[in-house]
């Protein structure tokens with residue numbers, strides 16, 4: 307297993323935000339994390355990334371207890387694209403993506419052509435080539451999101467954690483990022499709000515009130531009953547005539 311959480315919990319000011327989450331993500335698997343607002347998805351991702359220290363339970367990354375790995379060791383294996391990762395520093399797009407190479411550099415291994423290659427490839431992958439010299443603060447929300455993803459790709463991780471990576475993107479770039487995630491072959495945990503997009507994941511984990519309440523294939527998870535119980539909507543299923551795939555349509559429940 308590349309990523310394993312066992313009885314993971316986090317509380318603050320006497321309130322439990324994540325409770326008893328146990329899950330495993332296999333090498334190369336894409337696990338979608340879904341759940342209503344405030345259900346604990348971002349907090350769970352921060353726990354899995356090592357940014358947040360668990361109040362209980364543990365995380366293992368590539369067989370190592372996360373608590374025993376240094377930030378640098380973690381960053382050589384895992385990259386995290388947080389939801390709001392703004393910076394007030396005056397940096398260019400290229401500077402932002404170069405940060406992804408930091409875990410691989412030291413006095414004996416200074417910046418080299420290999421690092422230039424990773425930065426250029428990452429920028430091209432998110433269709434942001436040509437933006438290298440632009441100031442970060444001048445970018446649109448969607449452009450910033452794509453640069454964040456490029457920074458994570460430049461890190462050359464084995465595990466990728468993404469918190470709503472499509473929320474600022476236009477439909478072309480939403481589909482491009484989802485296709486990229488599927489093609490990268492990395493062990494991935496991705497929080498998504500669009501349940502039709504979540505259907506493309508290998509498995510889905512459903513959070514509700516800080517607990518993991520369901521884990522399984524999209525077909526097994528996205529049933530009208532679960533969608534009603536967890537998201538308080540009525541869902542009807544349609545079939546896309548182009549490829550026969552299942553499409554969900556949602557109706558408000560009064």
Ligand SMILES: Nc1ncnc2c1ncn2[C@@H]1O[C@H](COP(=O)(O)OP(=O)(O)OP(=O)(O)O)[C@@H](O)[C@H]1O
Pocket residue numbers: 318323341342343344345346347348349350
């Ligand atoms: N540092 C904190 N202090 C107090 N409450 C917090 C803290 N971090 C998170 N919470 C609360 O924990 C709950 C879960 O938050 P989290 O951001 O993990 O949810 P989420 O499922 O990612 O939500 P969304 O879909 O709205 O992004 C929310 O009610 C939030 O207000």
